[in-house]
Every structure is written in structure tokens, then in C-alpha cells.
Amino acid sequence: MSAEIPPPSWIKTTELAITQVLDAPLQILGIGKASWGVGAYNYTRRAAVQEQLRRIHVLIEGSATYPEYVNPATLEELNLPANETQKMLSVFNGESIELYRQLQGGRDFIIFARAKDPSRSLYKLTAYGVGKGTEDELRQYRGM
Numbered sequence: 001m002s003a004e005i006p007p008p009s010w011i012k013t014t015e016l017a018i019t020q021v022l023d024a025p026l027q028i029l030g031i032g033k034a035s036w037g038v039g040a041y042n043y044t045r046r047a048a049v050q051e052q053l054r055r056i057h058v059l060i061e062g063s064a065t066y067p068e069y070v071n072p073a074t075l076e077e078l079n080l081p082a083n084e085t086q087k088m089l090s091v092f093n094g095e096s097i098e099l100y101r102q103l104q105g106g107r108d109f110i111i112f113a114r115a116k117d118p119s120r121s122l123y124k125l126t127a128y129g130v131g132k133g134t135e136d137e138l139r140q141y142r143g144m
Helices: 010-029 036-062 082-089 135-142
Strands: 099-103 108-114 122-126 129-132
Touching: 036 082, 036 108, 036 122, 036 129, 099 135, 108 135, 122 135
Parallel strands: none
Antiparallel strands: 099 108, 108 122, 122 129
């Protein structure tokens, strides 16, 4: 109980000194202890967009027919309370969806939305669910 604790070895002391000096620059490069933070933050932004698109999917599927038009900035055709709409739109890049189109005579739809991550990841929502969208698909549906 009263034994003296030996001092750390010179290797341990040297390693600690070197890692303390190099920690900040390595974190900036994404190599250090906290490098997962930036990647996790971007993943969270993409996941939030997918979750809100799933909520929109539930709202649209719960109605008798698909709306002919959805205002990208207000989503008023989905009949949500204003605070819910604002919370939903806050995860999308530009605080709005990119595009809504009703397809096949009203029996199908497609929605495009972008995440707020640095690459502005594009996602699409169809009657079948959420998936990754491509710029070519977006251009195709914009031209309709």
C-alpha cells in the first residue's frame, strides 16, 4: 500500500511529448484522435436528409392521391404545421427540396433533395423509398 510508484519510462515520456506536439496538425489532416469528428458530422447531415425524406414519404403515402405539385420551399401541400415544416426543411441544402414531379398519370412521384454536406449529396424519394440520386436523373426530370 505504501510502495512508491515508479516514474514513467523515458520511452513513455518521449512518446507523450511528441504526440502532444503533433496532435493539432494531425487532427487538421484527419489523422489524429479526433479525426472521426468531421466525417461523422457529414454522415449525420446525409442521414438527416434521408430521415426527412422518409417522413415525407409517409405523409405522401398517407394521402388519398399524390399531390400534383409541392412547393419546394414550404411543402404546404403536405399539410404540416409550420414548425414541423421548418424543422423538416432545415436539413436540406438551401432549406428546400430540389424537385417534385408527379409521374405516370398521378400513380407515382419523385422528389430530389440535397444534403448540407460539402459534396451536396443528392437523394431521391420515390414510391419505393429513399435512394441516392444522380445529376443526370435530376436533369432528366427538370426537363419534363
